[in-house]
């Protein structure tokens with residue numbers, strides 16, 4: 710889309726949960742075998758940027774680097790309207806990989822400066838509330854980025870689907886039922902209400918690898 714390929718990916722239980730109800734997503738990653746980790750890191754190494762929401766940074770404190778295979782670290786991008794990313798977050802450490810925080814005018818100037826002092830690139834979106842994704846894609850394109858992986862969480866995935874910006878979706882389904890009405894699902898947000906709006910997917914590939922069912926879809930926009 711817009712000259713930038715966008716892939717959305719996620720890891721979920723059979724009942725569609727991406728974390729337990731307490732939102733501790735690290736609990737889920739324990740089900741990932743070394744081979745799965747390598748696969749995920751290979752996908753990371755194949756993109757120019759990884760996008761997550763600040764909800765994922767606050768819940769999981771991810772590193773989002775390529776460690777399990779040889780490969781370059783993509784640019785790590787956090788959608789963070791109020792610049793809430795802690796200065797102590799792993800993603801705020803730019804020694805191993807670069808980080809871009811995309812924020813809005815809601816963020817304090819002091820926090821923006823503190824992030825910049827740590828070597829983090831900060832882009833201020835013109836939108837008043839959530840980061841405008843089309844503007845984000847243009848900003849990434851201007852930085853030479855052509856392929857993006859959106860790793861989560863539920864709200865950010867929804868925004869990309871709602872904005873018709875997703876080209877491909879991969880889902881890793883682990884053989885568990887987790888339950889929990891408050892547990893986040895693969896895609897959150899307001900959701901579509903009618904069959905006309907629901908996103909149509911085309912199954913492109915299906916694999917069963919060490920307990921995980923892996924589905925790849927093309928998205929029909």
Ligand SMILES: NC(=O)c1ccc[n+]([C@@H]2O[C@H](COP(=O)([O-])OP(=O)(O)OC[C@H]3O[C@@H](n4cnc5c(N)ncnc54)[C@H](OP(=O)(O)O)[C@@H]3O)[C@@H](O)[C@H]2O)c1
Nearest residue numbers: 719720728732734762764765790840861862863864865868
């Ligand atoms: N299993 C998996 O594959 C996986 C992967 C990642 C995360 N997770 C889990 O997902 C949960 C976090 O997901 P989440 O849905 O709560 O948070 P999220 O999607 O990571 O982040 C959402 C936040 O991002 C900010 N944001 C800024 N611009 C946005 C935009 N255009 N669209 C959407 N959000 C925007 C908003 O906060 P501001 O208004 O403050 O900017 C919003 O509340 C955690 O439990 C984590 O463990 C699971």
